[in-house]
Amino acid sequence: MTTKWTLTIDCADPGLVARFWCTALGYTEADPPKGWDTWEAWFTDLNVPEDEWNDGAAISDPDGVLPSISFLKVPEPRTAKNRLHLDLQVAGGRSEPQALREQRIRTTATTLQSAGATLVQEVHTDNTLDHLWMQDPEGNDFCVV
Incomplete structure (x- = not known):
């Protein structure tokens, strides 16, 4: 049996990097969780401070076939060549x-x-x-x- 997987990219500005990869892959911003029309509504309802709204982002294949990709804000910069690309x-x-x-x-x-x-x-x-x-x-x- 295979294991479902996604890819996560560490970055300083998840929104910026997610938008780039949407262009590169033809992906779209991931839908907000069920029950919310927008990510902003979800953040607000869960009392997430506005300065944390760009701590992560996610994009998905609009056809739902290929893996989704997440972007996670990290404090440290990239320091070496990627081992995976x-x-x-x-x-x-x-x-x-x-x-x-x-x-x-x-x-x-x-x-x-x-x-x-x-x-x-x-x-x-x-x-x-x-x-x-x-x-x-x-x-x-x-x-x-």
């Missing part, structure tokens, strides 16, 4: 023409840079673009493949 598989695989693969990778990277991502390195194999190593607005690594 996401690969955004946008190119269509090696069976696609290289020019089309590269166009898809670069188009996605441009969109993500507009949303706050940074390009770290272009990775080439046999003189062709294989993938881009990038970072989200808080420096969390990911690749566009």
Whole structure:
């Protein structure tokens, strides 16, 4: 039997990072708990101080198929390269023409840079673009493949 799982990303600004990953993955902000129309109403009804409202955030696949992702506010900054990262598989695989693969990778990277991502390195194999190593607005690594 498999185990249901989610992914949690530690960060300084959960709302900012969650919005970025919504753009990157096509996810949406997670719905508030049943019985509340908004997260603000939930926070208010549970007497959560307003300065704690951005201590966490969550996003989900609008189709309900892929795992949800949570973002947790932590006080310490990232200090080393991620040991785990996401690969955004946008190119269509090696069976696609290289020019089309590269166009898809670069188009996605441009969109993500507009949303706050940074390009770290272009990775080439046999003189062709294989993938881009990038970072989200808080420096969390990911690749566009």
